[in-house]
Every structure is written in structure tokens, then in C-alpha cells.
Amino acid sequence: MKILVTGATGLVGKELTALLLENGNEIxxxxxxxxxxxxxxxxxxxxxxxxxSSIDENCLIGVEAIVHLAGxxxxxxxxxxYKQEIxxxxxxxxxxxxxxxxxHPNEVKQIVSSSAIGIYPDSLTQVYTExxxxxxxxxxxxxxxxxxxxxxxxxxxxxxxCKLRTGLVLAxxxxxxxxxxxxxxIGLGSPFGSGKQVQSWIHVEDLAYMYLFAIQNQWxxxxxxxAPNPVTNTALTKTIAKKLGKSLFMPNIPKFAMKLVLGExxxxxxxxxxxxxxxxxxxxxxxxxxEITKAIDDLLT
Numbered sequence: 001m002k003i004l005v006t007g008a009t010g011l012v013g014k015e016l017t018a019l020l021l022e023n024g025n026e027i028x029x030x031x032x033x034x035x036x037x038x039x040x041x042x043x044x045x046x047x048x049x050x051x052x053s054s055i056d057e058n059c060l061i062g063v064e065a066i067v068h069l070a071g072x073x074x075x076x077x078x079x080x081x082y083k084q085e086i087x088x089x090x091x092x093x094x095x096x097x098x099x100x101x102x103x104h105p106n107e108v109k110q111i112v113s114s115s116a117i118g119i120y121p122d123s124l125t126q127v128y129t130e131x132x133x134x135x136x137x138x139x140x141x142x143x144x145x146x147x148x149x150x151x152x153x154x155x156x157x158x159x160x161x162c163k164l165r166t167g168l169v170l171a172x173x174x175x176x177x178x179x180x181x182x183x184x185x186i187g188l189g190s191p192f193g194s195g196k197q198v199q200s201w202i203h204v205e206d207l208a209y210m211y212l213f214a215i216q217n218q219w220x221x222x223x224x225x226x227a228p229n230p231v232t233n234t235a236l237t238k239t240i241a242k243k244l245g246k247s248l249f250m251p252n253i254p255k256f257a258m259k260l261v262l263g264e265x266x267x268x269x270x271x272x273x274x275x276x277x278x279x280x281x282x283x284x285x286x287x288x289x290x291e292i293t294k295a296i297d298d299l300l301t
Contacts (some may be wrong), residue, residue, distance in 0.1 A: 002026040002062045003215065007069030008094060009036055011174045012114070012166075014210040016067065025211060028059050030070070036037045045252075050092040053099070059065075060106045065215050068113040068151065075176070087143055094150035101157055103300065110160040110216045111213045113151040117200055117226065119144035122271040124196055128257065130165070130222045138267055148222075161221040167200035167226035169276060170209060170300050177240075184241050190250040192258065195234030197272035200226040203289035203298070213285050228277040231292045233269075240294050243300045263295075286298050 003020055007013045008029035017027055026042045029251055037045035050070075072089040076082060094113075095143035101108055118140035120128040135141045155161050170177045183189045202210075202225055210225050231239070241248050258266040277287070289295040 002028060003011065004030065004031045004059055004063045004066045006067070006097070007114070007216050008044055011171055012169060012204060012207055013069050015171070015203045015204050016069070016211050019208045019212055026062075027129060028061075028063055028090050029056070030059055048093075048096065050089070051094045052097055052248065053092075055096055055100050057100055057104045058209070060100065060104055060108065064109055066095065066097065066108060066111040067215070068111055071114065071147070072297050074140065074143075074265070074268065076116075076265070077262065082228065083139060087146055090143070090147040093121075094147075094153075098150075098153055098157070101154070101159070106107055108159055109153050109155075110162065110215065110218060110220075111151065112162045112164065112211055112219070113148075115151075115163040115165045116140065116144050117202055117224065117273050117275045118271075119148075119165065120275060122197075122267075122274045123200065124272050125274075127276055128224070128275045130224055130279055134161040136271075137180075138271070139264060140165055140258070140267065140271075160218060160220045161223045162214050163232040164207075164210060164214065165222060165275070166207065167202050167224075167230075167273075169204050170201055170247050170295055171204035173290075175204070177299060178183050178227060180237070180240060181244070184237070184244055184248075186248060188250055188266070189237060189241055189246065189248055191232075191237045191252050192246075192269045193235040193252060193255050195232060195252055197233050198230050198274040199233055199236055199268055200224075200230040200273055200275035201236070201292065201295070204225050206261065206287050206289055209244050209288070219283065222279055223277070223280050224275050225280070226275045226277050227287055227292075227295070228281065228290050229292065230274050236292060241299070271300045 048055040
């Protein structure tokens with residue numbers, strides 16, 4: 001199958017692209033950087049610029065499925081201008097893809113788009129399934145709403161829409177784990193706030209497989225892309241420290257301190273979302289990394 005991937009050079013995109021190629025698929029990918037355009041067997045890059053509504057429509061030739069991962073990282077200080085970039089990088093790219101599909105003959109039957117569990121309200125007690133309709137009143141909650149709305153319109157073109165609401169992605173190179181390791185390695189690691197906030201995580205390998213599985217099984221609708229066993233921030237911090245052979249003797253890091261350092265972005269560290277993976281499992285997906293200890297063992301070995 002020929003698959004078009006946006007965000008192919010990012011953390012998840014690289015993992016997914018390798019997996020898709022291993023499974024005999026042909027990749028077209030969109031990039032905003034001319035220098036990242038490659039032309040290899042089964043791997044072809046195309047230029048686009050969502051801000052200027054510019055796209056090489058040849059990217060659609062022969063494509064049956066789209067994986068939409070493009071979006072500016074949220075792990076960067078949220079200035080007013082950067083907040084706008086976070087939203088527009090998601091909505092403008094979706095809008096451009098939609099226009100391209102609407103105006104050019106194509107064979108696309110499905111789009112599988114990244115989304116985020118940040119849509120769910122901060123709670124220490126609630127367990128969230130995909131049926132939950134409440135939205136967190138934070139900036140991230142609003143981002144996800146606009147993000148998903150920009151993808152839902154593809155259904156007007158008789159294209160199946162699948163959204164994977166992704167949790168904390170754990171990977172060897174880049175992402176949250178890399179940042180969490182830094183203070184722990186030098187003996188300054190400790191949980192954030194009460195440490196009781198629930199973090200719904202997923203191993204990057206499982207996330208890539210879920211995208212592949214969603215395509216192979218023509219998933220439609222919303223799915224939580226999280227491992228079946230969420231952990232508290234304290235448990236996650238302790239698991240990492242134990243694997244590294246480090247002790248945790250520092251007091252918990254107070255919220256006000258991180259707010260001074262990170263501004264509004266500190267919410268990423270203190271919000272609690274206990275998110276259910278039951279729907280994905282009931283629909284046949286099998287996680288390789290169900291427990292945090294197994295995931296950390298793999299990533300830090």
C-alpha cells in the first residue's frame with residue numbers, strides 16, 4: 001500500500017516510517033524543508049508549506065491512506081505567538097490536505113491522525129474512555145478540540161477518519177523520557193507536585209504499531225493511544241531512578257517553581273489523566289509494553 005505521511009521526520013514519524021517500510025508499504029511524505037526531500041526506493045518526499053497553502057499535489061498519486069502527524073511541539077514555552085503556532089501547525093496542515101484531496105483526483109480511503117489525551121479534564125479519580133465528552137478548560141484542551149475538528153471534515157469526502165489520542169510517548173531518542181533522565185542521572189530527580197497525578201504513557205514502538213494496525217484494520221473514530229497500565233508521576237520517576245541505580249532524596253518539586261521556569265507549559269507536568277486503552281484492545285490491538293517497568297527496561301538498556 002502507498003501511504004502519505006506528514007511529520008515523517010519527527011520522533012513518532014521516524015519510528016512509524018521504518019515500520020511501514022518493513023511491512024512492504026511505499027511511503028510518500030510531506031516536508032516543509034526542501035533539504036529533507038529524498039527520493040529512494042519506496043520512499044519519496046514532497047514539499048509543502050501549510051502557512052502559504054502550498055503543496056505538491058503529486059504527493060497523492062497512488063496513495064490509499066494518510067497518516068497525519070504534523071504539528072509544532074507543545075514542549076516549548078507557550079508565548080502568545082507560539083500558542084498560535086501550536087494551533088495553526090495542526091489546523092492549517094489539515095485544511096491544506098483537505099483542499100488538496102477535494103480538488104484533485106485521488107484514491108485515499110482513510111486518514112489516521114494524531115491527537116492528544118490533553119482533551120480530557122485534569123482529574124485524580126476519573127478514568128477516561130473515548131466516549132467521554134467533557135473537555136479540559138486548559139489551552140491544550142482547546143488545541144485538541146480544534147485539531148480534531150480540522151480532521152473530522154475529511155469524512156465529507158467519504159474518507160474514513162481515525163484519531164489516535166496519544167499519551168506520554170516514551171522513546172530512546174528524544175521526547176519526554178530524555179528530559180526526565182537529566183535530573184535523575186545527576187541525583188536531583190524527584191516527582192512533580194504531589195506526585196499523585198496519573199500519567200498515561202505509551203512506548204513509541206507500540207504507538208507506531210497502532211498506526212499500522214489502524215490502517216490494516218480500517219479503524220474509524222477515536223482511539224486512546226495509551227498503554228493499559230497508567231502510573232503516577234511518583235511511580236514513573238521511581239521506576240526510572242531504579243533502572244539507573246539512582247536514589248531519590250530531593251523533595252518533590254513544587255508547582256509554583258515549575259510555573260516560574262516554564263510558564264503556562266508547566267501544566268504538562270502536573271495534569272492528571274487516567275486514560276483507558278480498553279477500546280484499542282477490544283478491537284484487536286496487542287500491546288508489547290503493557291507495564292512501565294518493561295518499557296523502561298527496554299528503553300534504558
